[in-house]
Amino acid sequence: MTKPQSPAQSPDFAAFAQTVRGARTCRRFRESAAVSLATLQALVDTARVCPSGANRQPLRYAACADPARNAAVFPHLRWAAYLKDWGGPLPGERPAAYIAVLCDKKGSPTPEIDLGIAAQTIQLGAHALGLGCCMIGAFDRDGVRAALGLDTPNFANLDLVLVLALGVPAETRVLDAVGDDGDIRYHRDADGAHHVPKRSLSSVLLLAHGGGDVMTE
Ligand SMILES: Cc1cc2nc3c(=O)[nH]c(=O)nc-3n(C[C@H](O)[C@H](O)[C@H](O)COP(=O)(O)O)c2cc1C
Numbered sequence: 015m016t017k018p019q020s021p022a023q024s025p026d027f028a029a030f031a032q033t034v035r036g037a038r039t040c041r042r043f044r045e046s047a048a049v050s051l052a053t054l055q056a057l058v059d060t061a062r063v064c065p066s067g068a069n070r071q072p073l074r075y076a077a078c079a080d081p082a083r084n085a086a087v088f089p090h091l092r093w094a095a096y097l098k099d100w101g102g103p104l105p106g107e108r109p110a111a112y113i114a115v116l117c118d119k120k121g122s123p124t125p126e127i128d129l130g131i132a133a134q135t136i137q138l139g140a141h142a143l144g145l146g147c148c149m150i151g152a153f154d155r156d157g158v159r160a161a162l163g164l165d166t167p168n169f170a171n172l173d174l175v176l177v178l179a180l181g182v183p184a185e186t187r188v189l190d191a192v193g194d195d196g197d198i199r200y201h202r203d204a205d206g207a208h209h210v211p212k213r214s215l216s217s218v219l220l221l222a223h224g225g226g227d228v229m230t231e
Contacts, residue, residue: 040146043181049111061132067124076114090157109179116172146183
C-alpha cells in the first residue's frame with residue numbers, strides 16, 4: 015500500500031483545493047449560453063451517490079434547461095440579500111438552467127445534511143465543467159413548484175428545499191480574508207467583481223492535537 019501524499023506534494027489535492035476555492039457562488043451568467051440536459055443529468059448523477067444519513071437517500075431532483083420555464087422560475091428567486099442596491103441578474107445575465115432539489119423528510123434522519131452534501135457536490139461538478147452555480151434557499155415555494163410542473167399530487171410528499179441556478183459565469187468572484195472588523199458580508203468593487211470574505215484557518219481550526227508537519231497560512 016502506498017503512503018498517502020502530503021497535501022503540499024499532491025497534484026490531485028492541489029487540483030481539488032483549486033476546484034473548491036474556485037467554485038464560488040455565481041449570480042450573473044451568460045444566459046444565451048445553453049446548458050444541456052445531459053449536463054444537468056450528469057450533475058444529478060454525481061449527487062445521487064453522495065453520503066446520506068442511514069443511506070435513506072431522501073433527495074429528488076427536477077432539472078430544467080428550457081428557456082420558457084426558466085423565465086417562469088426566475089421571478090420566484092431572491093438574490094444576494096447583502097447587495098442592497100442590486101435587484102438580481104438582468105435579462106441576458108440570468109441562469110440558463112436550474113436543478114431543484116426536493117426532499118422526502120419523513121424518511122431521513124439527516125435531511126438538511128444530505129441536502130448540503132448533494133448541493134455542494136453539484137456546485138463543484140458545475141465548476142469542473144466551467145459552469146457557475148448559485149444555491150438559492152430564499153424562494154417562493156409555490157411559484158417555483160408551479161413553474162417546474164411540481165405542483166401535482168404525485169409530488170405532494172416532497173418538500174422543495176433548494177434551487178440551484180446554473181450557467182456560464184459572467185462575473186468575477188474573488189475570495190478575500192475576513193478583515194479585523196469581522197465583517198463577513200460579500201460586496202462588489204468598483205469594477206463589479208464580487209468579493210467573498212472567508213475566515214482564516216487559524217480562526218476556524220480551534221484545536222490541532224498531535225505532532226508532525228504543520229501548515230503555514
Ligand atoms: C443553503 C444556502 C442557501 C443560499 N441561499 C441563497 C439565496 O437564496 N440567494 C442568494 O443569492 N444566495 C444564496 N446562497 C449563496 C450564499 O449567499 C453564498 O454561499 C455566500 O455568500 C458565500 O459565498 P460563496 O458561496 O461564494 O462562498 C445560499 C447558500 C447556501 C449554502
